[in-house]
Amino acid sequence: NAGVMQNPRHLVRRRGQEARLRCSPMKGHSHVYWYRQLPEEGLKFMVYLQKENIIDESGMPKERFSAEFPKEGPSILRIQQVVRGDSAAYFCASSPPTVGGGETQYFGPGTRLLVL
Amino acid sequence: AQSVAQPEDQVNVAEGNPLTVKCTYSVSGNPYLFWYVQYPNRGLQFLLKYITGDNLVKGSYGFEAEFNKSQTSFHLKKPSALVSDSALYFCAVRDDTGRRALTFGSGTRLQVQP
Numbered sequence: 001n002a003g004v005m006q007n008p009r010h011l012v013r014r015r016g017q018e019a020r021l022r023c024s025p026m027k028g029h030s031h032v033y034w035y036r037q038l039p040e041e042g043l044k045f046m047v048y049l050q051k052e053n054i055i056d057e058s059g060m061p062k063e064r065f066s067a068e069f070p071k072e073g074p075s076i077l078r079i080q081q082v083v084r085g086d087s088a089a090y091f092c093a094s095s096p097p098t099v100g101g102g103e104t105q106y107f108g109p110g111t112r113l114l115v116l
Numbered sequence: 117a118q119s120v121a122q123p124e125d126q127v128n129v130a131e132g133n134p135l136t137v138k139c140t141y142s143v144s145g146n147p148y149l150f151w152y153v154q155y156p157n158r159g160l161q162f163l164l165k166y167i168t169g170d171n172l173v174k175g176s177y178g179f180e181a182e183f184n185k186s187q188t189s190f191h192l193k194k195p196s197a198l199v200s201d202s203a204l205y206f207c208a209v210r211d212d213t214g215r216r217a218l219t220f221g222s223g224t225r226l227q228v229q230p
Contacts, residue, residue, distance in 0.1 A: 004159075033216070042120075042206055042220035043160070056217060091159055095216075102148045102167035105218060107160040 002027065004094050004108035005074075012114045013082050021077040021111045025094030032075045033105055034067060037089040049075060082115045089113075118143045120209050122221035129197045130229050137192040137224045139207030149190040150208040150218065151181055160206065166190060177201070197228045 005024040013019050025032050031050055035043040048056040049069035060067065064082075069075040079086055089112050093105035119142045129135045141147055148167055152160040164175025171183045181192045190207060204225050208218040 006159075031216070033218075035218075035220075042222045043208075043218075045217035045219070048216050056215065059217065093160075102165070102212075104150070104162055104165060105216075106162060107152070109159040112157075 004029075004092055004106055006090075006092050006108035006111050008111060009109060010112050010114070012116065014116050015083055016081050019079040019082050019086070019113055021079075021090050021092075021113070023075040023077070023092030023094075023108060025075070025092075026106055029094035029096050029106075031095045031097070031103075032069050033093040033095070034075075034077050035091045035093065037091060037110070039088075043091060046077075079113075082113075084115045087113055087115045118209055118211060118219040120207050120219055120221035122205075122207055122224045124224050125222075126225045126227060128227045128229065131199050132196050135194050135197045135201070135226065135228070137205050137207075137226060139190045139192065139221060140188050141190060141207070141209040142188060143209055143211040145211040145213050147188075147190075148210050148212060149181075149183060151175065151179070151190075151192050152206045152208065154204040154206065154223075163192070163205075197226075199228050199230050202226055202228045 033048050034046040037043045045059040047060050047067045064080045066078045089110045091110045092108045095103045095105045121140045150165045151163040154160050164173050166173050166183045174180045204223045206223050207221045
């Protein structure tokens with residue numbers, strides 16, 4: 001039973017390029033979350049999606065960042081025109097459909113983005 | 117607004133001794149509390165959670181945590197530490213209002229010495 005899968009595990013981009021990060025949730029999970037971890041810091045929530053819907057994007061920067069979770073295929077976090085400050089580890093988590101709340105989010109291994 | 121405080125950046129303990137990693141929280145409404153562990157260059161692994169019921173929660177790898185509502189705390193404990201427990205530990209909270217975003221503490225590095 002595969003866990004949350006993320007690819008690539010490492011990504012190097014030059015300033016101004018685009019970064020695409022992919023996340024495949026655990027089998028049976030329909031909810032996906034993206035978090036960002038800066039060096040030596042905790043994780044910060046970015047966005048919460050269900051299939052074809054963005055439910056909560058309160059943690060997403062207003063510009064250059066977007067996320068989607070299409071009906072088929074993985075969830076994508078897209079960063080346009082990357083800057084050095086985007087260098088971080090980006091973690092995806094997934095959870096099963098709601099059953100009274102309190103469901104656990106299971107995390108993937110992360111994508112470490114380095115912007116040169 | 118939700119917040120989590122992990123007051124210790126690092127905790128050092130000798131192998132075989134009990135360990136405690138502290139966490140306090142602030143939420144409006146009732147809290148859902150979680151502990152995760154992160155090994156170097158890895159994702160977060162779920163250890164345990166408190167949703168409702170018994171204040172003492174038992175989780176993976178012999179860890180447990182005690183929910184204390186009056187002190188708004190959820191400290192992680194283990195009776196006998198192992199060297200392999202050395203890692204970064206994160207406490208997280210969300211409330212029961214329906215918003216699912218987890219708020220994480222800044223993490224506590226646990227170092228278990230042989």
